[in-house]
Amino acid sequence: MTPADWSAPAAPGPLDATVVLPGSKSLTNRYLVLAALASGVSRLRRPLRSRDTELMAAALRSLGAGVEDATSSGHHADAAPDWIITPSALRGGRPIDCGLAGTVMRFLPPVAALCREPVAFDGDAQARVRPMAAILDALRGLGVEIEDEGRGTLPFEVRGTGTVTGGTVVMDASASSQYISALLLAGPRFEDGVTVVHDGKPVPSEPHITMTVETLRDAGADVDDSEANTWRVEPGELLPLDVTVEPDLSNAAPFLAAALVSGGTVRVPGWPQHTTQAGDRIRDVLDTMGADVHLSAEALAVTGDGTVSGLDVDLHDAAELTPVVAALAACADSPSIIRGVGHIRGHETDRITALATELAALGAEVTEREDGLRIDPRPLHGAPFATYADHRMVMAGALLALRAPGTVVADPGTVAKTLPTFVPLWERMLSGTA
Ligand SMILES: O=C(O)C1=C[C@@H](OP(=O)(O)O)[C@@H](O)[C@H](O)C1
Numbered sequence: 336m337t338p339a340d341w342s343a344p345a346a347p348g349p350l351d352a353t354v355v356l357p358g359s360k361s362l363t364n365r366y367l368v369l370a371a372l373a374s375g376v377s378r379l380r381r382p383l384r385s386r387d388t389e390l391m392a393a394a395l396r397s398l399g400a401g402v403e404d405a406t407s408s409g410h411h412a413d414a415a416p417d418w419i420i421t422p423s424a425l426r427g428g429r430p431i432d433c434g435l436a437g438t439v440m441r442f443l444p445p446v447a448a449l450c451r452e453p454v455a456f457d458g459d460a461q462a463r464v465r466p467m468a469a470i471l472d473a474l475r476g477l478g479v480e481i482e483d484e485g486r487g488t489l490p491f492e493v494r495g496t497g498t499v500t501g502g503t504v505v506m507d508a509s510a511s512s513q514y515i516s517a518l519l520l521a522g523p524r525f526e527d528g529v530t531v532v533h534d535g536k537p538v539p540s541e542p543h544i545t546m547t548v549e550t551l552r553d554a555g556a557d558v559d560d561s562e563a564n565t566w567r568v569e570p571g572e573l574l575p576l577d578v579t580v581e582p583d584l585s586n587a588a589p590f591l592a593a594a595l596v597s598g599g600t601v602r603v604p605g606w607p608q609h610t611t612q613a614g615d616r617i618r619d620v621l622d623t624m625g626a627d628v629h630l631s632a633e634a635l636a637v638t639g640d641g642t643v644s645g646l647d648v649d650l651h652d653a654a655e656l657t658p659v660v661a662a663l664a665a666c667a668d669s670p671s672i673i674r675g676v677g678h679i680r681g682h683e684t685d686r687i688t689a690l691a692t693e694l695a696a697l698g699a700e701v702t703e704r705e706d707g708l709r710i711d712p713r714p715l716h717g718a719p720f721a722t723y724a725d726h727r728m729v730m731a732g733a734l735l736a737l738r739a740p741g742t743v744v745a746d747p748g749t750v751a752k753t754l755p756t757f758v759p760l761w762e763r764m765l766s767g768t769a
């Protein structure tokens with residue numbers, strides 16, 4: 336155990352906790368991009384402050400936008416400051432650090448293409464193996480010069496000329512919905528707008544594309560998504576935004592799941608009644624796994640009795656929930672199959688192999704499938720739990736530790752990618768002080 340490791344707590348008995356979650360990563364980073372491309376000053380209320388969103392803000396600043404802190408609109412003591420975004424002429428010439436953020440490495444190359452100076456992109460070691468070729472080729476198809484020395488991954492340089500003609504591009508987005516979102520977000524600023532046609536196996540994480548379309552419409556863009564696998568964004572002005580960011584529902588998942596494993600009730604206030612967040616799917620998953628799930632105007636409340644039922648589930652549309660659902664499945668009293676998530680081998684790490692390895696280390700019987708996992712629960716025991724620089728592996732490890740006392744989660748700080756306060760929120764929930 337190194338000082339950075341975390342002896343995650345075992346279940347203390349039935350929970351009774353209310354956990355206030357910070358804003359959605361996916362919404363925050365979309366709003367930031369749209370605000371930087373808009374025609375006036377925007378305000379983001381209760382944005383997520385985490386590594387991925389701070390990297391997005393820093394990147395937009397280096398492209399010329401102002402992104403500044405303002406008084407918080409949140410009621411909670413540790414609510415994040417608001418962000419004020421002041422667009423200005425896009426300029427390049429300064430490098431962009433993507434960290435391990437898919438949203439930064441995919442959403443910003445089309446924006447960099449609008450700059451007159453070249454923009455160099457790089458990121459963490461694990462970011463350099465995340466798939467990028469389809470988005471780079473799509474931009475090339477729209478006339479943008481990109482130098483990647485044939486890698487099809489980070490690092491690369493976008494050599495913009497100040498304008499992008501745009502038009503129609505056919506791409507295979509089966510490796511990530513973010514390729515499509517990326518082209519659509521910058522599309523209003525292309526001279527002819529953009530039409531994106533997907534040709535390939537089904538696009539994963541589709542709610543994220545719907546989220547892109549809805550946030551574009553919030554900013555006044557004209558988007559046609561009426562035909563399957565085709566999206567059209569007309570050229571035009573993007574209006575400034577004044578928006579409150581919903582809590583991050585995927586980050587809420589491990590806390591709600593804890594109610595099922597430990598028994599008791601966990602509430603997440605401010606759960607939206609209607610949302611485009613893929614994480615909303617956790618309600619249905621928890622219900623199938625035996626929870627009592629109740630959505631009111633105030634909060635989502637999940638109640639469990641300490642038993643978990645296995646399930647057979649296709650998470651193609653909500654792939655980022657896989658680590659938490661797999662951890663829950665290892666705590667169940669019957670087998671589970673998770674299907675439709677082959678592309679998460681290209682997420683922060685190869686999540687299918689990482690989960691198979693680490694769940695097995697705690698005692699579960701796990702079979703890796705090409706598109707997911709089969710999990711046969713066995714009595715769990717504590718062991719070191721490696722996290723592979725993956726925030727959601729930290730969350731999965733914490734959940735498993737409830738049933739496997741003595742589990743030591745490596746590198747819990749990596750959770751700062753989307754939820755820097757995860758460990759104190761988790762410990763407060765378990766100690767009965769949340
Ligand atoms: O656009 C977004 O904000 C995201 C899209 C999804 O990516 P994939 O389509 O690569 O799964 C999701 O898993 C990721 O966490 C966030």
Ligand SMILES: C=C(OP(=O)(O)O)C(=O)O
Pocket residue numbers: 435436437438655682683727753
């Ligand atoms: C896949 C994820 O992130 P990214 O935005 O880096 O793709 C995730 O958060 O689970």
